[in-house]
Amino acid sequence: MADAPLYGRVAIIGLGLIGSSIARAARRAGGAGTLVAYDQSAFVRARVAELGLADVVADSAAEAAEGADLVIVCTPVGVSGAVAAEIGPRLKVGAVLSDVGSVKGAVVRDMAPHVPAHAVFIPAHPIAGTEDSGPDAGFAELFQGRWTILTPLSRADDAEVERLKAFWTAMGANVDAMSVEHHDLVFAIVSHVPHLIAYNIVGTAADLEEVTQQEVIKYSASGFRDFTRIAASDPTMWRDIFLNNRDAVLEILGRFTEDLQALQRAIRWGEGDALFNLFTRTRAIRRSIVEQGQDTAAPDFGRRPPAKTDAPQ
Amino acid sequence: MADAPLYGRVAIIGLGLIGSSIARAARRAGGAGTLVAYDQSAFVRARVAELGLADVVADSAAEAAEGADLVIVCTPVGVSGAVAAEIGPRLKVGAVLSDVGSVKGAVVRDMAPHVPAHAVFIPAHPIAGTEDSGPDAGFAELFQGRWTILTPLSRADDAEVERLKAFWTAMGANVDAMSVEHHDLVFAIVSHVPHLIAYNIVGTAADLEEVTQQEVIKYSASGFRDFTRIAASDPTMWRDIFLNNRDAVLEILGRFTEDLQALQRAIRWGEGDALFNLFTRTRAIRRSIVEQGQDTAAPDFGRRPPAKTDAPQ
Numbered sequence: 001m002a003d004a005p006l007y008g009r010v011a012i013i014g015l016g017l018i019g020s021s022i023a024r025a026a027r028r029a030g031g032a033g034t035l036v037a038y039d040q041s042a043f044v045r046a047r048v049a050e051l052g053l054a055d056v057v058a059d060s061a062a063e064a065a066e067g068a069d070l071v072i073v074c075t076p077v078g079v080s081g082a083v084a085a086e087i088g089p090r091l092k093v094g095a096v097l098s099d100v101g102s103v104k105g106a107v108v109r110d111m112a113p114h115v116p117a118h119a120v121f122i123p124a125h126p127i128a129g130t131e132d133s134g135p136d137a138g139f140a141e142l143f144q145g146r147w148t149i150l151t152p153l154s155r156a157d158d159a160e161v162e163r164l165k166a167f168w169t170a171m172g173a174n175v176d177a178m179s180v181e182h183h184d185l186v187f188a189i190v191s192h193v194p195h196l197i198a199y200n201i202v203g204t205a206a207d208l209e210e211v212t213q214q215e216v217i218k219y220s221a222s223g224f225r226d227f228t229r230i231a232a233s234d235p236t237m238w239r240d241i242f243l244n245n246r247d248a249v250l251e252i253l254g255r256f257t258e259d260l261q262a263l264q265r266a267i268r269w270g271e272g273d274a275l276f277n278l279f280t281r282t283r284a285i286r287r288s289i290v291e292q293g294q295d296t297a298a299p300d301f302g303r304r305p306p307a308k309t310d311a312p313q
Numbered sequence: 314m315a316d317a318p319l320y321g322r323v324a325i326i327g328l329g330l331i332g333s334s335i336a337r338a339a340r341r342a343g344g345a346g347t348l349v350a351y352d353q354s355a356f357v358r359a360r361v362a363e364l365g366l367a368d369v370v371a372d373s374a375a376e377a378a379e380g381a382d383l384v385i386v387c388t389p390v391g392v393s394g395a396v397a398a399e400i401g402p403r404l405k406v407g408a409v410l411s412d413v414g415s416v417k418g419a420v421v422r423d424m425a426p427h428v429p430a431h432a433v434f435i436p437a438h439p440i441a442g443t444e445d446s447g448p449d450a451g452f453a454e455l456f457q458g459r460w461t462i463l464t465p466l467s468r469a470d471d472a473e474v475e476r477l478k479a480f481w482t483a484m485g486a487n488v489d490a491m492s493v494e495h496h497d498l499v500f501a502i503v504s505h506v507p508h509l510i511a512y513n514i515v516g517t518a519a520d521l522e523e524v525t526q527q528e529v530i531k532y533s534a535s536g537f538r539d540f541t542r543i544a545a546s547d548p549t550m551w552r553d554i555f556l557n558n559r560d561a562v563l564e565i566l567g568r569f570t571e572d573l574q575a576l577q578r579a580i581r582w583g584e585g586d587a588l589f590n591l592f593t594r595t596r597a598i599r600r601s602i603v604e605q606g607q608d609t610a611a612p613d614f615g616r617r618p619p620a621k622t623d624a625p626q
Binding site for chain 2: 102129130131132137147149176182185186189190191192194195198200204205206207208210211213216218221222223224225227228229230231232233236238239240243246250252253256259264267268270272275276281282283285286287289292294296299300301302
């Protein structure tokens with residue numbers, strides 16, 4: 001493209017699903033002059049070089065951050081503080097530091113103290129992903145039509161917030177801003193607690209004595225399999241999310257359990273109307289999600305029946 | 314096909330997603346000589362005639378069942394007893410009565426007393442469906458590669474069980490048999506409780522004061538939207554399932570809640586290892602489901618990103 005890139009030098013720390021998708025999408029969008037990558041795993045660094053995801057594969061996070069105009073930390077949130085401690089002193093004057101963590105309060109708590117006054121910290125959270133992990137799982141279209149949320153810490157950063165917003169928009173995302181606290185509550189309900197109950201129901205099923213694991217697998221098309229997709233997400237990432245968004249998750253879990261106990265009571269006492277009314281209300285929300293392009297309108301997510309094969313035993 | 318159809322005259326009572334899919338699949342497979350359809354809704358009857366789903370659209374369930382070699386009741390399970398009371402006296406000698414209900418104990422309790430001794434009752438449950446409802450939602454491939462479970466009531470019915478099995482196999486299904494009681498426990502865990510917790514989390518989200526419904530919809534790609542698909546299923550059908558599989562659902566719900574409280578405690582006390590171990594264990598189950606052809610291997614169910622449009626507000 002004829003225009004100059006939004007950032008001359010962009011460093012990505014952590015090349016998993018999200019980091020490697022940013023590398024691919026930023027390159028395609030022309031958002032970075034030079035792309036620098038670092039991952040703490042030597043295996044991932046080698047793979048990034050093989051795949052040609054970056055112009056430079058650095059030997060340390062500090063080296064990657066050195067001289068960068070934009071540094072995006074894409075590690076599990078549990079180590080974001082340690083990464084910030086390492087790169088903070090190396091950030092150049094005017095550098096922008098950002099991240100992609102699914103919780104923002106703990107990330108700000110852990111990273112902000114290491115950001116020097118001459119740099120700007122703008123936390124971010126792209127609402128996109130799949131159940132797969134690692135540099136091979138990423139793809140340039142991951143952020144297309146999805147939301148990325150920025151949680152700026154000060155109005156003084158407005159100009160840099162606009163530039164970061166343009167960077168995400170160039171990668172196909174819609175961009176919103178909100179406060180750190182509100183973010184963590186919103187994502188407790190739309191993401192964290194749903195993941196927790198998906199992990200939980202899969203665990204409950206695996207532990208039943210009267211129903212074999214083979215039966216659970218064979219008959220999973222009746223609802224269960226949808227939960228197993230979510231419950232196949234990266235264990236380290238999700239452990240860190242729950243440990244780092246504790247208060248909001250416990251708050252939402254409390255409400256979830258209270259509501260579930262009311263449903264349980266309705267079933268025990270045969271209160272069909274209470275069930276019917278809830279089940280009707282929830283349909284409307286699905287309709288809005290499809291109408292607003294946040295999910296496919298195709299029944300069953302457009303999954304096609306498998307080819308006919310011999311029945312597995 | 315050169316072979317004679319498995320059943321001369323097949324009556325389908327209730328032409329929703331499942332009933333209309335059986336009509337389409339049976340015709341394509343040549344499993345029925347004559348297809349007779351009845352639905353209590355005049356609108357659905359008219360639509361069935363328009364779509365040409367059956368050879369005959371009857372004016373009552375009794376008329377549809379008259380002279381049929383196979384009658385399949387595809388209504389919500391809450392009315393299966395009333396349907397059986399109406400058609401039982403009209404079943405001819407040697408007729409097979411079956412159903413497609415997601416619970417079997419209550420269906421046997423409600424239907425069996427109305428089946429005359431000269432007919433055979435073989436309860437059945439095809440493990441297939443989408444979140445859509447009605448005669449337009451059905452399609453001939455719905456049962457392809459999916460399981461259908463028969464819960465025969467007596468060894469004396471073995472020959473008829475084999476014929477019904479062949480009928481389902483011709484429609485693309487794999488067929489299994491198990492006891493009524495075991496069926497209801499298996500489906501409480503793989504289907505009924507997963508649906509209940511999906512309905513419940515969508516309800517909890519809708520009722521939050523601090524997070525708007527619009528935010529829930531916008532950011533639903535972070536996990537929540539998968540639950541809304543399940544929570545968009547037919548309200549009448551699911552009310553009846555919970556009321557009619559009460560004991561097994563309450564038993565599994567008790568275990569689910571117990572396990573969830575242990576996770577909640579692990580989060581409160583920062584026990585990361587307990588979370589990590591569960592999250593690793595649940596990944597293996599997903600892998601088996603994909604390997605056995607019960608779900609797609611494509612990340613995110615193969616959903617593609619939406620076309621880039623202006624951000625909805």
